[in-house]
Amino acid sequence: MKKEIFLCAINNILSGTCLEDCKFCTQSVRYHADIERYNYKSIDTIVQEAKKAKSYGALGYCLVTAGKGLDDKKVDFVARASQAIKAEVDNLNLIACNGTASIEQLRYLKEHGIDSYNHNLETSEDYYATICTTHSWSERYETCQNAKSVGLQLCTGGIFGMGETAEDRTSLLNAIASLNPESTPLNFYHPNKALPIKSRNISKEEALLIVSRARKLLGEEKLLMVAGGRELLFEGSEELMFEAGANAMVIGNYLTTTGDAPLKDKKMLEKLGYGVAVSCHG
Numbered sequence: 001m002k003k004e005i006f007l008c009a010i011n012n013i014l015s016g017t018c019l020e021d022c023k024f025c026t027q028s029v030r031y032h033a034d035i036e037r038y039n040y041k042s043i044d045t046i047v048q049e050a051k052k053a054k055s056y057g058a059l060g061y062c063l064v065t066a067g068k069g070l071d072d073k074k075v076d077f078v079a080r081a082s083q084a085i086k087a088e089v090d091n092l093n094l095i096a097c098n099g100t101a102s103i104e105q106l107r108y109l110k111e112h113g114i115d116s117y118n119h120n121l122e123t124s125e126d127y128y129a130t131i132c133t134t135h136s137w138s139e140r141y142e143t144c145q146n147a148k149s150v151g152l153q154l155c156t157g158g159i160f161g162m163g164e165t166a167e168d169r170t171s172l173l174n175a176i177a178s179l180n181p182e183s184t185p186l187n188f189y190h191p192n193k194a195l196p197i198k199s200r201n202i203s204k205e206e207a208l209l210i211v212s213r214a215r216k217l218l219g220e221e222k223l224l225m226v227a228g229g230r231e232l233l234f235e236g237s238e239e240l241m242f243e244a245g246a247n248a249m250v251i252g253n254y255l256t257t258t259g260d261a262p263l264k265d266k267k268m269l270e271k272l273g274y275g276v277a278v279s280c281h282g
């Protein structure tokens, strides 16, 4: 076996209701993208979906809510969902991804079973104002610091191919590394005709370079995940992204786009000679 790949599944538990203007995001209500929009799923549904993800080999399970950040209602809901999952599913690393968050909110989530907080820097500090005007990059960076300060594992990464320059890519990778995250998702922009960013300015070769640079900057022991956009760039040549340094991937659907079926992904890993990790702690 070559190496073990960590599988992570995403559950969009509150979808498509965000008032912010991130130009890459179909969940913003401003762009009227044709996606499913709904209020909170029931906790029972979330637990059943977590069991299913676990049965497909997921070790990480991410509870995502649309919106700029946590408020009292959201923090309470995510905490209850987390407790319910932990009571019924063993050995699942629970990740919350709920936007901007204070130290108090993050501490509360940790006390209720959340292991890790995902908050992506998205792009470089300089380019951020071009892709979002309703909140700042520094707020994002601060939330990442808050997560670390309460002892949550930090999962932070970004999206490449949104019109940024090579310098922006370097700056983003350095900023991610400066936070010393436990895991890093690398997303590659998925164009949608409703969104202001119309095309993706990144090739497979450039994406592979980003994967290998991220691996060098983050160190060998960290999780480096190719997340959104994987199917668009690497379908049929996944081995290249693993050879470049990726050791994790998302199975199942993304937030608003469809991923490869989990069983197809497992077969792909088997065929390429990779194992599926069964523990987050080696």
Ligand code: SF4
Residues within 6 Å of the ligand: 018, 019, 020, 021, 022, 025, 026, 027, 028, 065, 066, 067, 068, 099
């Ligand atoms: S804040 Fe989050 S959910 Fe809202 S538009 Fe930006 S990326 Fe999308």
